[in-house]
Amino acid sequence: MGVILKAEQIEKTYGKGKLAVNALKPGDLTIEEGRFYSIIGRSGSGKSTLLHILGGLDRPTGGKLYIEEESVFDLNDTKLAIFRRRRIGFVFQAYNLLPEHTVLQNILLPIELDGRKPDKEHIERVIKALGIEDKLKYYPDELSGGQRQRVACARALAAKPAIILADEPTGNLDGKSGDELIALLKESAKEFNQTIIIVTHDMKIAENADTIILLEDGIIKSFEGNIIQ
Known part of the structure; x- marks a missing residue:
């Protein structure tokens, strides 16, 4: 397996x-294609900050990020937006669905x-697997939180991106x-x-990942193998 994503001394302040907060301290990370990674750590440890930087949504204070050997933050904002849309699928805690679009329109939009x-x-x-085939003509405001999360996941998977980044994707599901x-x-990754x-935060999910990334106070402590005992 090749390296698809590589971070070199990325940090975020x-x-x-005196008001400075080091959300992510300088650290390196190498991500291989075709693998399942989980990021764990206490609230405020820098998990979401790291995820947003890896997805090119937030620019780091320092360091470099390469996706398929392309230096992500050397791109201008327009090229970066196109790059994200083509190569990365996102599943956010807040769903980020467009309320004026139907479920199907939201899925197809990217x-x-x-x-x-x-x-x-x-x-x-994908729609059938997520059990939302009867919701395609609905609007996000007509759905439950769990249903919206499924739509967000469908949108991320629909374009078959190289990388899928998800922030607590099961948080609103039973x-x-x-x-x-x-x-x-x-299955999609495979x-x-x-x-x-x-x-x-779900240790059951973390334990099933190929690799666990542990963050403590903004420091990447480990990213090789399953560290949960």
């Missing part, structure tokens, strides 16, 4: 002077913005639905050689 033709067979399979979602993500990186 919010504020200046593909259509990129001017590509949707793979209907693949999308239908145990069975959460297990099914993780199984779907892992079929399309995708890399999955998930921030989670």
